[in-house]
Amino acid sequence: MSTVWGLYxxxxxxxxMMTGFYIVIARRNLVKKxxxxxxxxxxxxxxxxxxxxxxxxxxxILPARDFQTGAELPAYSNPLPSVLILTAIVVGxxxxxxxxxxxxxxxxxxxxxxEDEILARDREG
Amino acid sequence: xxxxxxILVLALLACTAVSVVRxxxxxxxxxxxGIYSFLGAGWMLVLDAPDVxxxxxxxxAGIATILMLSTLALTSTEMKRPAAxxxxxxxxxxxxxxxxxxxxxxxxxxxxPNSPIHQHVAPEYLKDAVPTVxxxxxxxxxxxxxxxxxxxxxxxxxxxxTVVIFTAGLGVLLLxxxxxxxxxxxxxxxxxx
Numbered sequence: 001m002s003t004v005w006g007l008y009x010x011x012x013x014x015x016x017m018m019t020g021f022y023i024v025i026a027r028r029n030l031v032k033k034x035x036x037x038x039x040x041x042x043x044x045x046x047x048x049x050x051x052x053x054x055x056x057x058x059x060x061i062l063p064a065r066d067f068q069t070g071a072e073l074p075a076y077s078n079p080l081p082s083v084l085i086l087t088a089i090v091v092g093x094x095x096x097x098x099x100x101x102x103x104x105x106x107x108x109x110x111x112x113x114x115e116d117e118i119l120a121r122d123r124e125g
Numbered sequence: 126x127x128x129x130x131x132i133l134v135l136a137l138l139a140c141t142a143v144s145v146v147r148x149x150x151x152x153x154x155x156x157x158x159g160i161y162s163f164l165g166a167g168w169m170l171v172l173d174a175p176d177v178x179x180x181x182x183x184x185x186a187g188i189a190t191i192l193m194l195s196t197l198a199l200t201s202t203e204m205k206r207p208a209a210x211x212x213x214x215x216x217x218x219x220x221x222x223x224x225x226x227x228x229x230x231x232x233x234x235x236x237x238p239n240s241p242i243h244q245h246v247a248p249e250y251l252k253d254a255v256p257t258v259x260x261x262x263x264x265x266x267x268x269x270x271x272x273x274x275x276x277x278x279x280x281x282x283x284x285x286x287t288v289v290i291f292t293a294g295l296g297v298l299l300l301x302x303x304x305x306x307x308x309x310x311x312x313x314x315x316x317x318x
Binding site for chain 1: 146230242251300
């Protein structure tokens with residue numbers, strides 16, 4: 001039972017990742033695919049952040065005190081996943097913006113953003 | 126208490142993700158993605174990462190949603206019915222998910238203070254940033270340790286990140302400016318000025 005509670009977070013996060021993955025491979029609409037990538041991406045962020053949490057710990061900001069009692073807390077959560085993911089969020093929005101700009105360009109060139117219709121038009125020549 | 130919030134937020138995240146899969150209206154799917162980002166940000170706050178939560182709420186839920194909505198305004202808001210059967214994608218996703226879950230069996234449990242991630246690099250940063258009885262003078266002296274690491278120890282990473290943003294912004298500008306200049310010579314857009 002403690003294994004289930006200890007790994008529960010990871011399993012749900014993996015479920016979220018796989019939901020995003022499913023959207024990317026099963027849906028034909030390009031905007032929907034970008035949405036799927038976004039969902040996958042946020043799930044990866046959550047995976048990192050959940051690994052950095054320390055039981056009984058608090059956010060890595062000085063000083064570590066309990067807000068109700070004022071007593072010092074025993075530990076800080078790990079600051080390194082936060083640092084990594086802050087960078088990842090910003091890079092993620094950059095790639096999303098680029099993908100969406102490409103979609104707008106595809107719409108202008110092909111008149112559709114459905115993958116199968118784009119491929120059909122390509123085959124026609 | 127934390128565990129109850131954990132279960133609630135994770136259940137909401139899973140429900141939102143599944144409804145995004147089932148949604149055919151792209152507009153609704155984008156709004157649900159915004160909600161998903163907000164829920165993720167809320168959970169990050171519970172997990173002691175307020176900096177990431179703020180960034181996710183503003184960038185992930187705010188800017189990403191605006192970008193997607195403006196894309197929808199320039200394209201279309203409805204998607205067509207998926208033509209292929211969902212069996213093959215479901216199979217791939219199921220196998221990948223099962224492999225990843227198998228991988229988690231060896232992972233340290235949630236919140237375990239003795240897990241390897243807390244043993245190596247992080248204690249060094251914490252030692253430099255947290256004042257003790259013996260060491261009153263701090264190396265950096267910023268209260269927020271995430272800021273200390275991000276801006277002071279790993280400043281060049283942040284510089285590289287801004288270069289990535291600049292490149293992406295440049296790419297978006299070039300992509301969106303191209304067709305308007307080429308519009309006149311393109312045979313399909315004869316009506317365009």
